Amino acid sequence: MVASAPTLTSEAAFDVEAIRKDFPILSRQVHGVPLVYLDSANTSQKPRQVLDALDDFYSRHNANVARAVHTLGSEATTMFEAARDKVAAFINAPRREEVIFTKNISESLNLLAYSLSNATTFPGAEKFRIGPGDNIVVTEMEHHSNLVPWQLLAQRTGAEFRYIPIDEDGRLVTSAIAERIDARTKVVSFVHQSNALGTVNPVARIVARAKEVGALTILDAAQSAPHRPVDVQALGVDFLGFTGHKLYGPTGVGVLWGRYELLAELPPFMGGGEMIETVDMTGTTYAAPPHRFEAGTPMIAEAVGLGAAIDYVSAIGMENIQAREDELTAYALQAFATVPGLKVIGPNSPQERGATISFVVKGIHPHDVSQLLDEQGIAVRAGHHCARPVCVRYGIPATTRASFGIYTTTAEIDALVAGLARVQEMFG
Numbered sequence: 001m002v003a004s005a006p007t008l009t010s011e012a013a014f015d016v017e018a019i020r021k022d023f024p025i026l027s028r029q030v031h032g033v034p035l036v037y038l039d040s041a042n043t044s045q046k047p048r049q050v051l052d053a054l055d056d057f058y059s060r061h062n063a064n065v066a067r068a069v070h071t072l073g074s075e076a077t078t079m080f081e082a083a084r085d086k087v088a089a090f091i092n093a094p095r096r097e098e099v100i101f102t103k104n105i106s107e108s109l110n111l112l113a114y115s116l117s118n119a120t121t122f123p124g125a126e127k128f129r130i131g132p133g134d135n136i137v138v139t140e141m142e143h144h145s146n147l148v149p150w151q152l153l154a155q156r157t158g159a160e161f162r163y164i165p166i167d168e169d170g171r172l173v174t175s176a177i178a179e180r181i182d183a184r185t186k187v188v189s190f191v192h193q194s195n196a197l198g199t200v201n202p203v204a205r206i207v208a209r210a211k212e213v214g215a216l217t218i219l220d221a222a223q224s225a226p227h228r229p230v231d232v233q234a235l236g237v238d239f240l241g242f243t244g245h246k247l248y249g250p251t252g253v254g255v256l257w258g259r260y261e262l263l264a265e266l267p268p269f270m271g272g273g274e275m276i277e278t279v280d281m282t283g284t285t286y287a288a289p290p291h292r293f294e295a296g297t298p299m300i301a302e303a304v305g306l307g308a309a310i311d312y313v314s315a316i317g318m319e320n321i322q323a324r325e326d327e328l329t330a331y332a333l334q335a336f337a338t339v340p341g342l343k344v345i346g347p348n349s350p351q352e353r354g355a356t357i358s359f360v361v362k363g364i365h366p367h368d369v370s371q372l373l374d375e376q377g378i379a380v381r382a383g384h385h386c387a388r389p390v391c392v393r394y395g396i397p398a399t400t401r402a403s404f405g406i407y408t409t410t411a412e413i414d415a416l417v418a419g420l421a422r423v424q425e426m427f428g
Contacts, residue, residue: 080298134184188206
């Protein structure tokens, strides 16, 4: 089933009120007032078209993929593989076989880290081997899912773990890019758009430096894929991952994209059904990508739902989504400047940043801010946002974070600012 497009007044228009009608949850109330959902960086809400796609799959086509020749099995396989095609088109992948389904981006990144670890003993994988004297580079603004797997890989292999620091404005220290990425760097894994700061990183500059030294590049696009065009060929990275639930799709599905020539030589991560070519009691040979990395029954319905979500945002246009959210971000930064005692943590200008804004309010703990806003029906997130080193860098325990989506309105940003004023009144 192909998801229908949202109602727009014209091809180039962004009719937010029409879009909001596609999201059933936005009509509910919280604590007796209309919901103001400003936590899309955590997880996005789902349009009716995605919900319908899930219901349609389970109601009419439910079967396992690649295991049955009966009608339902054939239909399920066709729908699952059609979702792969949609993802490939969405990120402009040269080949559909370069798209691997995972359960989320954390699994995508762990898949790479453990596959690189397995290269130590895997025949023909010498190019991926990492050991003492080598180093792995990340940035100080990474989500824990792009820190911990590489720390573990460094521990398993004896490699050095390095990071590119961030400055006072929440951007990378550019001079450190060339310093930290050197001739012994094997992997550079970094975030496209920070979930904690909203910063959009200089991908081209980092990739160019990594290519100079022959390092693999891995891009965490969890926060960029829902908000701006993502073109793997233009970005020039070797691997890229994102997650479905932030892209208006279901939970439990993510994507790992990689250059086919690399995937074809990369050792498998998990063993099981469907990732094999032949198996006997003396050894195993492995399937070609992507199936080599999709052991066991995959997330079938979730992939179909992700395909419906991609249909939905593609009908709006990712360029239109980015333009709209850039306007919302500029509007919010101007509005926050009117709130006494509020400090934005991260870029304070709309240039090279996304629609995620973290802040602190003087004299009030972020958890208290979030809880009191919730009592007004306003959903924001408080904490370190699974990026604790960012809070350590700025000497703060946590931040409050407001993050926007395609359904966010300026009225909701106004409601947040008014809600913050009421929170400050409560604290005197």
